[in-house]
Amino acid sequence: GENVEQHPSTLSVQEGDSAVIKCTYSDSASNYFPWYKQELGKRPQLIIDIRSNVGEKKDQRIAVTLNKTAKHFSLHITETQPEDSAVYFCAAPKGDNNDMRFGAGTRLTVKP
Amino acid sequence: NAGVTQTPKFQVLKTGQSMTLQCAQDMNHEYMSWYRQDPGMGLRLIHYSVGAGITDQGEVPNGYNVSRSTTEDFPLRLLSAAPSQTSVYFCASSYSRDYGELFFGEGSRLTVL
Numbered sequence A: 001g002e003n004v005e006q007h008p009s010t011l012s013v014q015e016g017d018s019a020v021i022k023c024t025y026s027d028s029a030s031n032y033f034p035w036y037k038q039e040l041g042k043r044p045q046l047i048i049d050i051r052s053n054v055g056e057k058k059d060q061r062i063a064v065t066l067n068k069t070a071k072h073f074s075l076h077i078t079e080t081q082p083e084d085s086a087v088y089f090c091a092a093p094k095g096d097n098n099d100m101r102f103g104a105g106t107r108l109t110v111k112p
Numbered sequence B: 001n002a003g004v005t006q007t008p009k010f011q012v013l014k015t016g017q018s019m020t021l022q023c024a025q026d027m028n029h030e031y032m033s034w035y036r037q038d039p040g041m042g043l044r045l046i047h048y049s050v051g052a053g054i055t056d057q058g059e060v061p062n063g064y065n066v067s068r069s070t071t072e073d074f075p076l077r078l079l080s081a082a083p084s085q086t087s088v089y090f091c092a093s094s095y096s097r098d099y100g101e102l103f104f105g106e107g108s109r110l111t112v113l
Helices: none
Strands: A004-007 A010-014 A019-025 A032-038 A045-051 A056-059 A062-067 A072-077 A086-093 A100-102 A106-111 B004-007 B010-013 B019-025 B031-037 B043-051 B054-057 B064-066 B076-078 B087-094 B108-112
Touching: A004 A086, A010 A019, A019 A086, A019 A106, A032 A062, A045 A056, A045 A062, A072 A086, A100 B043, B004 B087, B010 B019, B019 B031, B019 B087, B019 B108, B043 B064
Parallel strands: A010 A106, B010 B108
Antiparallel strands: A004 A019, A019 A072, A032 A045, A032 A086, A056 A062, A062 A072, A086 A100, A086 A106, B004 B019, B019 B076, B031 B043, B031 B087, B043 B054, B064 B076, B087 B108
């Protein structure tokens, strides 16, 4: 979506390495930032989200950081495994409702 | 719970034909939406609904109609299909109209010849 830019579009890492995906958004009023994972041929599924009252959130090997001043947020995956291979989407809301605008996606490949 | 159910999973149309993509959820979710997914463009919002009887446009609403007569169902209608509407369509729902997890259906792959 035009409100959310996501980089890189593709990312290849060796198993065990870390992966970082970054998104920037334009609406300074945005206060909720989810990340979705989509495996090949499957539906997107939420893996982690963060609200603007915190700067970082962790869930095992996954973390999201938020910089509201710079209007960007990042997904960090540590100790990557082949099953982490998928397309990852960030999103940010536009307006007051759950009108989420998605980034273009990052295809992560983890090589064994 | 079945979650979010979409039908059909695959459909081929000719230019100018009309069709309806069905979406139903059994989680009593207030919010429902339709996205289309095209290569390199992520998920783009077509229409959404914050409750029965209420619908609104998203990023790319042209050529599509929706209605929300019940909490459970949110069909997407293509009025006169065009090749540019070839895409994978996802229905999604959320517990609240406020920000929260979107639960997606399995997707419907539509090809317009």
